[in-house]
Amino acid sequence: xxxxxxxxxxxxxxxxxxxxxxxxxxxxxxxxxxxxxxxxxxxxxxxxxxxxxxxxxxxxxxxxxxxxxxxxxxxxxxxxxxxxxxxxxxxxxxxxxxxxxxxxxxxxxxxxxxxxxxxxxxxxxxxxxxxxxxxxxxxxxxxxxxxxxxxxxxxxxxxxxxxxxxxxxxxxxxxxxxxxxxxxxxxxxxxxxxxxxxxxxxxxxxxxxxxxxxxxxxxxxxxxxxxxxxxxxxxxxxxxxxxxxxxxxxxxxxxxxxxxxxxxxxxxxxxxxxxxxxxxxxxxxxxxxxxxxxxxxxxxxxxxxxxxxxxxxxxxxxxxxxxxxxxxxxxxxxxxxxxxxxxxxxxxxxxxxxxxxxxxxxxxxxxxxxxxxxxxxxxxxxxxxxxxxxxxxxxxxxxxxxxxxxxxxxxxxxxxxxx
Amino acid sequence: xxxxxxxxxxxxxxxxxxxxxxxxxxxxxxxxxxxxxxxxxxxxxxxxxxxxxxxxxxxxxxxxxxxxxxxxxxxxxxxxxxxxxxxxxxxxxxxxxxxxxxxxxxxxxxxxxxxxxxxxxxxxxxxxxxxxxxxxxxxxxxxxxxxxxxxxxxxxxxxxxxxxxxxxxxxxxxxxxxxxxxxxxxxxxxxxxxxxxxxxxxxxxxxxxxxxxxxxxxxxxxxxxxxxxxxxxxxxxxxxxxxxxxxxxxxxxxxxxxxxxxxxxxxxxxxxxxxxxxxxxxxxxxxxxxxxxxxxxxxxxxxxx
Numbered sequence: 001x002x003x004x005x006x007x008x009x010x011x012x013x014x015x016x017x018x019x020x021x022x023x024x025x026x027x028x029x030x031x032x033x034x035x036x037x038x039x040x041x042x043x044x045x046x047x048x049x050x051x052x053x054x055x056x057x058x059x060x061x062x063x064x065x066x067x068x069x070x071x072x073x074x075x076x077x078x079x080x081x082x083x084x085x086x087x088x089x090x091x092x093x094x095x096x097x098x099x100x101x102x103x104x105x106x107x108x109x110x111x112x113x114x115x116x117x118x119x120x121x122x123x124x125x126x127x128x129x130x131x132x133x134x135x136x137x138x139x140x141x142x143x144x145x146x147x148x149x150x151x152x153x154x155x156x157x158x159x160x161x162x163x164x165x166x167x168x169x170x171x172x173x174x175x176x177x178x179x180x181x182x183x184x185x186x187x188x189x190x191x192x193x194x195x196x197x198x199x200x201x202x203x204x205x206x207x208x209x210x211x212x213x214x215x216x217x218x219x220x221x222x223x224x225x226x227x228x229x230x231x232x233x234x235x236x237x238x239x240x241x242x243x244x245x246x247x248x249x250x251x252x253x254x255x256x257x258x259x260x261x262x263x264x265x266x267x268x269x270x271x272x273x274x275x276x277x278x279x280x281x282x283x284x285x286x287x288x289x290x291x292x293x294x295x296x297x298x299x300x301x302x303x304x305x306x307x308x309x310x311x312x313x314x315x316x317x318x319x320x321x322x323x324x325x326x327x328x329x330x331x332x333x334x335x336x337x338x339x340x341x342x343x344x345x346x347x348x349x350x351x352x353x354x355x356x357x358x359x360x361x362x363x364x365x366x367x368x369x370x371x372x373x374x375x376x377x378x379x380x381x382x383x384x385x386x387x388x389x390x391x392x393x394x395x396x397x398x399x400x401x402x403x404x405x406x407x408x409x410x411x412x413x414x415x416x417x418x419x
Numbered sequence: 420x421x422x423x424x425x426x427x428x429x430x431x432x433x434x435x436x437x438x439x440x441x442x443x444x445x446x447x448x449x450x451x452x453x454x455x456x457x458x459x460x461x462x463x464x465x466x467x468x469x470x471x472x473x474x475x476x477x478x479x480x481x482x483x484x485x486x487x488x489x490x491x492x493x494x495x496x497x498x499x500x501x502x503x504x505x506x507x508x509x510x511x512x513x514x515x516x517x518x519x520x521x522x523x524x525x526x527x528x529x530x531x532x533x534x535x536x537x538x539x540x541x542x543x544x545x546x547x548x549x550x551x552x553x554x555x556x557x558x559x560x561x562x563x564x565x566x567x568x569x570x571x572x573x574x575x576x577x578x579x580x581x582x583x584x585x586x587x588x589x590x591x592x593x594x595x596x597x598x599x600x601x602x603x604x605x606x607x608x609x610x611x612x613x614x615x616x617x618x619x620x621x622x623x624x625x626x627x628x629x630x631x632x633x634x635x636x637x638x639x640x641x642x643x644x645x646x647x648x649x650x651x652x653x654x655x656x657x658x659x660x661x662x663x664x665x666x667x668x669x670x671x672x673x674x675x676x677x678x679x680x681x682x683x684x685x686x687x688x689x690x691x692x693x694x695x696x697x698x699x700x701x702x703x704x705x706x707x708x709x710x711x712x713x714x715x716x717x718x719x720x721x722x723x724x
Contacts, residue, residue: 246579246580
C-alpha cells in the first residue's frame with residue numbers, strides 16, 4: 001500500500017516535470033498587476049487580456065488588482081514607493097513626469113529599441129519619452145472631437161461645419177430653434193480644459209499651445225486673449241447649456257440625449273453612454289473641431305493610457321514580456337475593438353474595428369492632424385498648473401467678465417510653478 | 420532563608436506602597452501611547468513639514484516660512500477661511516433648532532417613539548447620502564427646489580453653481596443631520612429637568628418664553644455645552660459634504676480650509692505637502708482656540724463642583 005502511494009507520487013512528480021519541460025518557453029514566477037480600469041467594459045477587457053497571457057504562460061502566477069479609477073490617481077503615489085506591483089497603468093506625457101523624475105518608473109527604452117515596438121508604435125513614442133528615454137508603453141488612445149445629433153442637424157438643415165464662421169452660423173440656427181449648441185458639465189473642471197485645448201490649438205497652433213502649457217509662453221499674451229475672445233463669442237451667444245458648473249460630464253449627457261443640446265465636445269468614450277441611452281448610430285455623428293485661424297495646421301487631443309513598470313518591481317522580466325504582449329498587433333486589434341475598449345489601437349500593424357466613430361477618429365488622427373497630437377490639458381500641463389488653470393477656465397465660462405482677474409491669477413501661478 | 424523573605428517583603432511592599440498611584444497609569448498607558456503616536460506626534464510633524472517644499476516623492480527642500488508667505492498672497496486661502504467662519508456661525512443654528520424640535524417631541528402621544536426616530540434618522544444615514552440627496556434637491560434643471568420657487572413666483576436659483584449661495588446651500592444640507600444630533604442631546608437633557616422647579620415656576624406665574632428661558636434652558640446647560648462642542652467640531656470638519664456636493668467648486672467658491680488642504684496636498688492634482696501642512700497648521704490654531712476654551716470651561720465646572 002505504502003509503496004504504491006510512493007510510486008504514484010513519484011509518477012505524478014515526473015509527469016509534472018515533463019509538463020513543465022513541455023512549456024519551457026512559458027514564464028515562471030510571479031507577476032503583480034495593478035489596474036485603474038474599474039469601469040465595466042475596460043475591466044472585462046483587461047481581465048480577458050490577462051487571461052490570455054496566463055494561458056500562454058501557465059506556470060506564471062499572476063495576481064491582478066483593479067482599483068477605482070479616481071482613487072488610483074492618489075493611491076499610485078503610495079504603492080509605487082511602498083508596495084510596488086510589476087505592472088501599473090497610468091497616463092502619458094507630463095502626467096508621468098513626477099514619477100519619472102522621482103525615479104519610480106523603470107526605463108523601458110530597451111523595449112522601444114526593438115523595431116517591432118519602436119516603429120509600429122512611433123505615433124505615441126513622443127508621448128512616452130522624457131529626457132530621451134521611454135518610460136512605458138501605451139495600450140490604447142482615443143480621439144476627441146465634436147459628437148453631434150445628426151437628426152437635429154438634418155431637421156434644421158445644417159451640415160458639418162469646417163470653419164469658425166460656419167460653426168457659429170450653425171450654432172445661431174440651433175439657438176434660434178430654442179436649443180443649446182453644446183452640452184458640457186464642468187463640475188470636475190477638465191471638460192473646460194478640452195474646450196480650451198481646441199480653441200487655443202486652432203487659434204494659435206499646436207506649438208504655442210504646448211509652450212503655454214509647459215510655461216514658456218505667457219497667459220497674459222495677446223495670443224491667449226485672442227483664444228478667450230473666440231470662446232467668449234460662443235458664451236455670449238448662449239451656446240453652452242446653463243448651470244454647467246453643477247454637472248459632471250455624465251450628468252451633461254441627458255441634455256444631448258433629450259435633444260436640448262445639439263453637440264458635445266468630448267472624447268470617444270462618450271459614444272458608449274450615448275448609445276446606451278437609446279441614441280442610434282443614425283442619430284449621432286462626429287466631426288473634427290473646425291478651423292479657426294486659417295492656415296494653422298490642425299492638431300488634435302488624443303489622450304493615451306499606458307502601462308508602466310515601477311522601478312521597485314520585483315519581476316521586471318515578466319513585466320516586460322507582458323508589456324510586449326499587450327502592444328502586439330493582434331492583441332491591440334481585439335482589445336480596442338467595439339466589443340472591448342472601443343478605442344484606437346496604438347500599433348500601426350493593428351486594424352481598426354468596423355465602427356464609424358473609430359474609423360473617423362483613426363482617419364482624422366492619421367491623416368488630418370498635421371500639427372501634432374496633444375495628450376490633454378491636464379496631462380500636458382503640470383498637475384498643479386492644470387488645477388489652477390482649469391478652475392480659471394470654469395470661472396471664465398460662467399463669468400466671462402472676470403477674464404483679467406483670472407489671467408492675472410494664472411500668470412502668478414505660472415511664475416511660481418515653473419521656476 | 421531569612422534573606423529571601425526580606426527581599427520578598429521588600430518587593431511586595433514596594434508594589435503595595437505604589438499600587439494606588441501606578442494602577443491608573445498602567446490602565447492609561449495604551450491610550451496615552453496611541454494618543455502620543457497618532458495625535459501629538461503628527462501635530463509636530465506637520466509643523467515641521469510646513470517649513471519644507473515637498474512633492475511627497477522626491478527630496479524635501481527647506482524653505483523656511485515661504486509656505487506661509489505664499490498663503491498670505493493666496494486668494495483661495497482667504498475664500499476658504501471666510502467659508503470656515505460662515506460654517507462656524509451658521510452651523511450653530513443647529514443648537515436652537517435641535518432644542519425646539521426636542522421641546523416639540525417631548526410629549527406623550529401614541530407613536531412618539533416612531534416620530535422621534537424619524538427625526539433622528541438623518542443623523543444615522545451617511546453624510547455622503549445627505550450630500551447626494553441635497554444635490555438632487557438643488558439640481559437647477561430637475562431639482563424640486565426650483566419647482567417650489569417657481570410655484571411661488573420666484574426665479575430659479577442654481578444654489579450649487581452660484582458662488583454666493585453655494586456655501587449656504589451646503590450648510591443647510593449639513594444642518595439637517597446636525598439638528599437631529601442636537602435634538603437627541605436635548606431630549607436626554609429634558610428627561611433630567613426637575614419637575615418641582617417647573618411647578619414652582621408655574622406658581623410664580625412663569626409661562627411660555629419666560630418659563631423656557633429662565634427655568635428650562637438653565638437646567639439644560641450640560642446638554643447645551645455638549646451640543647456646542649459637537650457642532651463646532653462638526654463645522655470645522657465639514658469635508659465630506661463639500662467633496663460630494665461641489666468638489667470645492669464652482670471655481671473654488673465652496674472650499675473650506677480642510678478641503679483646501681486635502682486638495683493641495685493629497686488630491687489628484689495635489690503635490691504640495693508643505694503647503695498643505697501650512698494650511699493644516701492654520702486650521703489647527705483655529706481649533707486650538709476652541710479646544711482651549713472647552714478645556715477651560717470644563718475645568719471651571721469641575722472646580723465649582
